[in-house]
Amino acid sequence: MNLEEIKSEIETNVPGCRLEIIPNGSPSGQHSLLVDADHAFAAAAYLRDAPNRQFDYCSNATGIDWPIKEVSTKVKTKKIVDGVEKDVDEVVKTQTGGYLEVVYHLFSVELRQGPLVLRMRTEDRAERIHLPSLTPLWRSAEYQEREIFDLYGVMFDGHPDLRRLLMWEGFEDHPMRRDYVDPDDYEYEPTAHDEVLKRAQAHVAAEGGR
Amino acid sequence: MSVLTDTPIDLTPDLPNDRSEGQLLEVSMGPQHPSTHGVFRMDVTLDGEKVVKLKPVFGYLHRNHEKIAENESYLGCMPYTDRLDYICSITNNWAYALAVETLAGIQVPERAEYLRVITGELTRLQNHAGLVGFLMQDMGASGTPLMYAFREREKVLDLFEALTGARMMCNYMRFGGCRVDVPSGWLQAAQKVIDGFPKFLDEFESLLMSNEILMARTQGVGVVTREQAINAGISGPMARASGVNYDLRKVDKYGIYDRFSFRVPLGEHGDVYDRYMLRVLEMRESIEILKQAMRDLPAGPIMDPNTKIRGFRPKAGEAYGRIEGPKGELGFYLISDGSPNPYRFRVRPPSLINLTLLEDMCLGQNVADIVIILGSVDIVLGEVDR
């Protein structure tokens, strides 16, 4: 299975679709295909229905949270310092992340191929968190997209029944996000560590020490 | 491709409002219902005895396994996988170990691969034996078949205890091999259990297979067609009962499954009876695999010497590893950012995804059939809710 081929195939068949191959650095070699949200549904429909592809089985759908992360890289630049040109190491800060990502693992039962890893990204993590739902194409995404909505807060447009799956109705936050803060339900624990210990100490201090 | 998906799926059928004959009754089955195999709830709307709407409610056992794993080391995640599908902890270990091995490119020694096959197939035996027992219990054959099934399951659990130290929370595999080698006398004991198992299956078959009540209750109930099954991501015995020839042991040939000759049983009707029969047939094939694996088990190391268990830091990247678990395709999707904890740890739970078609299967059936349809899906709530 060649990702380049699939990419050009989709590009010819779904006009206007922007695709990008995301390389995977691990020995697994499972590279993935990033699809823009506007054409994702059409691209996925093509992958499902094209006779030479037939990705009829969407095994896994999941979300990933990528909060904004500053990566500082050292870049050598030439600068004029005190009238003399010098090589100076300059730290360039670049921002990565800042979006929610949804990943689908597609397989073909008929042709016994796969996995094809399909990714979609939201524009940011707060407001523009809408992505097209692929449930009308693969029913298997129904509960999994509900789970992603529940735990990450991605809104799936076109999902027939987008409700929380695991958390209860009325729950506000999205627990799988990286910046999720646990509710403060302190309970004494004899062998507290790290975060739990800090919280326990704060509580003991608030109660006036013990 | 499929007729099903060309029209939009109506997941919430509107109920007719002007009902002159009678009223609709809403029943909440569960979470403490004995037949739901755990804390699982279904909001069922009934028209007399017929189901007109069914909404499963999840989350009673939710503990956010995936979030816990993001704060654990790669080794520390292993015992947590035992608690997903607590009936078959060894296959959970295997799927996770396989995903980490794919992520980091680890080779597993041959003896460890054989031990994985042996313990994995024993897990399948005890899971299916337990399942057919439970299914009979759900059907009203109270006690007897379940006790016979559990008697056999117990023998396999004793083997697990002798090998791993625990009956259910085995925590047996490590990325790069297995934790312990077999103790002396274990292989003989295992051989005895394997040789005695077909007798149990024969007994079970003559006890129930041609039973008229069982056939009347199960045949034609909860039908899933082949197209539906593929589209809804149904996997494992449930998909094969609908005629989907997709067994990851044959498709992916993970581990050393290409060395064994076994058949993949397929169902024709996709009803409860087929799912039940398929599991019985699958147990027979598992016994065949076990016999071959026990015969060929080589000597050698059981752990890859180059793999560091403690302080394990795979290169940044991602991997999806999946195995044919007793309940279906069990997958682990891992993303590493080079730190000792996984950045993302995703479990593809077969039990949850196999429930996607629960409403479709139950619509128009009697209330009592919900129980056996749910039983035939084979769920474990530890995995559904994670």
Added chain:
Amino acid sequence: MLGEGILKGLTETARNFLGSYVNKDRLTTVQFPEERLPQIEATRDFPFLVYDGSDWQAGLRCVSCQICEKECPPKCIYIEKSKDKKPDVTGKLQFYPTTFDIDISVCMSCQICVEVCPFDAIKMNVEFEMSSEDRFGGLLLRKEQLAKSNEYYNKIHPTEAAAVDAALAEERAKVEAKARQAAEAKAATPAPVAAPVAGETK
């Protein structure tokens, strides 16, 4: 014939019922509190600390390296390291845990602490009748409850303990041989300082 399957099934039940009087395979249960199944050797439930010799405080193998505390998945181990060093059973000066608590209501018996321990100091127990009404007091095991002798370890896991003992003896012999060599070298070249005590005597 209608009813044939049911009759066949009933024959099977009857055979099992009658067989349970004669065949051990058909009746596998025991009457628990009075009768007990033999202990399976690999069985594990909660961790305990091994000590050598007869005095548990002096012989504790744990040197308070806190690896198990860090690796424990549910974080149920709590260790406080000592400020001073005490001689261990071989006479070498080592740190020791002033506090070693395991909250067994949190412990999930995964035995990762046993796997990562480089000193064979923590092992899995087989005692399971530990129910308590007090979640914090009764299920929090302190150092004195956790300490069990090496003889006890040998009793519950004979094969494993024998292997551990052999490995430890080998290691100690190596250390002793090294010390002896050092002492001999020192004796050959007269030195004003006394020979090192480490590993010399028990």
